[in-house]
Amino acid sequence: MNRLRGFLPMIGPPGRRAACLAGAILSGAGAIPLMPAQAAPAERSVQFDIPAQDLAAALDQLGRQAGVQILYPYGVAAGRRSTALRDRVPIRMALDRLLRRSGLEIVRITDRLVILRAAGAAPPARTITRPAPPRPAPAPSSTRPPIPPQADIVVTGRASQAPLDETELSYAITRIDGPALARKGPLSTADLFKQVPGFWVESTGGEASNNIRSRGIPTDGYTSVALLEDGLPVQYDGGLGYLNTDQIYRIDSTISRVEAVRGGPSAIFMPNAPGGSINFVTRTGLRDPGYTLSATAGSFGYERVDGFAGARIAPNLGVSLGGFYRQADGLRHSGYPADRGGQIRAGIDYDDGRARLSFNVKRLDDRVILYLPVPLQFDGSGNVRAVPGFDPLTDTLAGPDEVHVPFKTATGPRDFDLSQGTRSRITFYTMSGRLALDDRSAVDITARLRTGSTLRNGLFPIGRPMTGSDYLASVMPQLKAAFPGTAAATIRYADTGTPFLPDSNGNGLVVGANLLSVWMPMTEFIADARLTRRFDRWGHHDIALGLTYDSARLDFDRTMGTVLLDVLGQARRLDVAAVDRNGREIGALTDNGFVRYGSLFDAVSLRSSNLALYWADEWKLAPRWRIDLGGRWEKIRIGGGVEGSTPVNLGDAATLADDAVLTGDGVIEPIRRHFSGFNWTAGVNFRPAPSTGLFLRLTRIARLPSASEFNAYPNRTDEAVTPITMAEAGLTVRHRRWTLSAVAFGTHFARLPFTDYRFDTASNTYVERTSIADTSTIGLELAGHADLAGPLKLDVQATLQDPRYRNFSYIELAGGLPVTRDVTGNQLIRVPKLSLRVTPSLSLFAGRLRIDTEFVRYSDRFADIANTQRLPPYALINMDVNAKIADRLAIALHVTNLTNALGLTEGNPRAGSFDAGGMGTSYFLARPEFGRTVRATFSLSY
Known part of the structure; x- marks a missing residue:
């Protein structure tokens, strides 16, 4: 020493x-x-x-x-x-x-x-003879041993901010520090989470609007995994309909590190977090002074600039400024600028050792495309193949033909602009403070105000691709009923009137799609106050008593029209006309490509307030034993109103497209609901040696319904508190040359509502059914690192799990008669039993050059609960090359899907999540991984 x-x-x-x-x-x-x-x-x-x-x-x-x-x-x-x-x-x-x-x-x-x-502690001039007042430092507890030299300090998911080694934890955590963030260069927030064992991540939606699941939890989006920034939720309810948290969150150079808690105590400290919580810790000028500037260029016209500047302007005062700007054509060829925008954050921080105060403002103004399923086909052996004329790795149905489309409504024409994608204009104001009351007690208060709106315009394919002749045959009864004298039907392009022929697009296929527009302005205030105290009685205790309050106001305005498209990259709208025996047009099914205007309408105003009280105790019972206890009581009140809808005929007798346009009926149905529940957790850690930790944990959670679940049905009665039971047993070993973490887990959901939203292409409207069922999952998470011979290192992450539905049955019509289908024991949709990630790395020239090659393997999955549509297993190879050119200059090269593998992450939910229709038909819709991308980043730091 x-x-x-x-x-x-x-x-x-x-x-x-x-x-x-x-x-x-x-x-x-x-x-x-x-x-x-x-x-x-x-x-x-x-x-x-x-x-x-x-x-x-x-x-x-x-x-x-x-x-x-x-x-x-x-x-x-x-x-x-x-x-x-x-x-x-x-x-x-x-x-x-x-x-x-x-x-x-x-x-x-x-x-x-x-x-x-x-830094900054020196007196202002040498002539000063009286030393500056000392900065107070918290007195160390006499019962707390010093942290080992190799300790990793963990702060997320804990009652105390005192240093604690990972081997002392009674839960599993994954840390991603600043250098690792730079090495990986994730394309999206969801992409980053692929490094977390136990998480199944679908990042094929683009930079936002992706799905994440943890440990076989059967809910999508961010309904069960909380996204945090500096310990406070970015959005209190991460699973709001059409408003996933990742739509309003971007990673940039203002992020210092990431801590992901898997299961464990997340549900005690955070809302909607049975699967875990992911905390983004920001950089500050006081804690992380310095300057960074990076520029990235890559495939598909990708261009991005990131920057951060942080400075200590006084011994206890720092300021910072950072953010990014990015523009790109998109990871698929959409024919228009797909991603454009950025964010900026400014902050000021004060810390004198006893009092700490921080304030920052972040503004996000960004639009990103939402990628949805694309047409594919099964070959004679059941293997997935590309449809002729459509590349599933780089093509998308979205294109210029869906930009600025006239959209008829009962209140007048609207402009549908697909190029807006998911457009978020959000401002966050965050203030946090900490005051040490004495050497054993402190008060922490954090508050965040969020204002702004999100517009989400997307093209959602429906049904299945079929030949043009088959489509005409399916609509002939409808045309004959509407236009007597109909002898035949024709298809033509809506913009030019050119006939659509079998060789027009290379495959002769057509497909339906919904042009959906959702506007969601939202104001939310979140505040958390926590009292922490240390005391010694029957060992050492770090306790926390906290209160969290959330108030949110959200409007949900949704409009949709259904169109007919050809199956081609950058698809074009098609019109279908009825003709008589002389070939004369006597009516049309469509109008400007629309099969139905106003096929969906929602006007909702939601209000919600949450109040949670929680407590936690980190109890060091003996030198090698720790016990963690915690509880959380929470109550939610949901209010607002839903306007009813009614179909109207806009009066154009030449087309059927405007005969049943859904619009508001002026009748507001109020929402008045409230739910409450109690969560508790108990964990124990045994540390037989400083480098080894063993833990057990049992958690019981009462998951509360989300406010947006009442968007369309304010009086629904199937929503209730869902009981969740989670058990974990883990081992952590740290060696001089290797580390290993192994966690066995079990998860059980009881009485969870499952709703099947299926778009009926005959009526061009959504039909749905709900069934209450249970799920259970057992699994094993593994994460390890080894320094092998010489410059070679190896990282391995694996998740092996068996996710199953329990007590699940539903009724469907077969031959006009109701039939009960029992799917108990089926595998959870879209979740693989095996996820494997192996990353060998080579460090050369004293660490100035590092090459990481990532091998990823996922086992097969299913697109529906009935397990009729199988999503085959697939493997990916990614590569990251990082080189230190000079002390302050670095270059990174990122290559994803090096071999252009075709891997499907999900099917088409609009075909039905209960039963997608199996694999008997040749053509289907699914969302694949992106094709090969290459990006290079030049970074300057000081």
């Missing part, structure tokens, strides 16, 4: 020595007559081999390898993560690398001695 060890005998016992020394150095080591930082630099070059680790341990290791004594404030260095240093450089340069954005600066450096202090 090099922390002023020669001075320790004059101060007293070790615990008091550390506290006194930290206070003395934090008060400003420059108060004693030291030479300036530039005096007598040590230019002697040394070969360093220091891994990324706790900064205090890294400084100790640097001192040993350089043969110098390093004196530094341990309280500032402990808990901060250092970068790896494997190079032959002068001692001064080595220190500069380790101390970058660390909060420490060099006071004096010689060939034998280095003195560091907290």
Whole structure:
């Protein structure tokens, strides 16, 4: 240890020595007559081999390898993560690398001695003889042992902010630090979560509107996994209909690290989080001063600029500014700019050791395309193949023909613009503060106000592709009934009138689609207040008592029209006309490609308020034993109103498209519902050695209904509190050259409503049915890292699970008669039994070049609950190359789906989630992985 060890005998016992020394150095080591930082630099070059680790341990290791004594404030260095240093450089340069954005600066450096202090702690001038007042530091607990040098400090999902090693946790966590974020360069928020074991992620929707599931939990979107920023939910209810949290969240250079809690205590501290919580920790000018600038270019016209600037403008005050701007044609050829926009964040932070206050404003103004299922076919052997003329890796049905389309409604024409995609204009105002009441108690308060709106325009394919002749045969009875004298029907392109022939698009196929527009303005206020206290009785306790309040107002305006398209990349609208025996047109099924205007209408105003009280106790019962207990009581009130709808005829006798346009009837049906429930969790950790941890945990959760579940049916009675039981048993082992985490889990949902939304192509409207059922899943999560021979490293993540429906039956018509189908024991839809990710990496030239090759494998899945439509297994290969060109300049190359593998993540939900119709038909719709993409990023940091 090099922390002023020669001075320790004059101060007293070790615990008091550390506290006194930290206070003395934090008060400003420059108060004693030291030479300036530039005096007598040590230019002697040394070969360093220091891994990324706790900064205090890294400084100790640097001192040993350089043969110098390093004196530094341990309280500032402990808990901060250092970068790896494997190079032959002068001692001064080595220190500069380790101390970058660390909060420490060099006071004096010689060939034998280095003195560091907290950045900005020096007095303003050398003539000042009275030292600055010391910065208070929390007194260490006499019962808390020091954190091991290799400890990973965890803060998410805990009652206390005191340092705690991962082997002491009674739950599983995945950490992704800043360097790892830069190495991976995820295309979307959901893409990042693929690194978390136990998570099944569908990121094929684009940069937003993706799905995530954890440990076999049977709900989509973000209904069971909470997205947090600095410990507070980005959106209290992440599963609001058509408003997933990832639609309003983007990763950029203002993010310092990510901590993902899998299961565990998430449901105690956070709402709607039985599957886990993912916390994005932001950079600040006080904690992470420095500057970064990066530029990215890649496939499909991808261009992006990220930047961050953080500065400490006073010893206890920092400011920061950062964000990104991106434009791209999209990961599929849509024929128009698909993604364009960005966000900016400005913040100010104060921390004097006793009081901490932070405020930041973030503005998101971004639009991204929503990718939906594409046409595919089964060959004679049941294998998935491309439809002729349509590339499932790079094509999409969306195209310029759906941009600025006249859309008839009962209140007048509207402009449907598919190029708007998911357009989010959101402003977040976040304030957080912490006040230490004494050396054992503190109060934390965090609040966030969110204002703005999201517009979501999408093209949703329906039914199945079929030949033009088959489609005409299916609508002939309808045309003959509407237009007597109909002898035949024709198809033509709506824009040019050119006939649609079997060879017009290379396959002769047509498909239906819904042009859907949803506008959702939302205002939300979230506040969390927490009292934490430490005390010693029958061991050591860190307790937390908290209160969370949320108030949200959301409007939901939805309009939809159904069109007919040809099956082609950038599909075009088709018209169908009825002709008499002389070939003369006597009427039309469609109008400007629309089979039905107003095939869906919703006008909803929602209000919700949530109040939650929670408590947690981290109880260190003995040196090797810890017990974690927690409880949460929560209540939700849902109010508002839903306007009823009625079909109207707009009066155009030449077409059937406007005969039943749904519009508001002016009758508002009120929503008045409230639900409450209690969650509890108990976990125990046994640590037989500092490098090994074992844990058990049992959690019981009462999942409350979401406000948006009453959008269309304000009086529905099937919604109720869902009981969830989760059990976990884990092992964590940390070795000098390898680490291993293994978690066995079981999850049981009881009395969960499952609703089948199926679009009926005969009536051009949605029909639905609901069944109440249970689910159960058992599984195993594995995550490991190994330093192999020489520069070779290996990371492995695997999830093996058996997700099943229980007590599940539903009724359907067969031959006009009701038949009960029992699907108990079937596999949960879209969730694979096996997810495997193996990443060997090669580190060369003292760590200046790193090559990661990622091999991913998913087992087969099913698109429907009846398990009739199988989604085949598939494998992907991705690659990341990161090179350090100079001390401050780096380049990264990211390649996804290197081999252009065709892998399906989901089928077509609009064909029916209960029974999608099996695999007996040749053509179907599904959403595949994107084709190969390449991106290069140049980064400058200081």
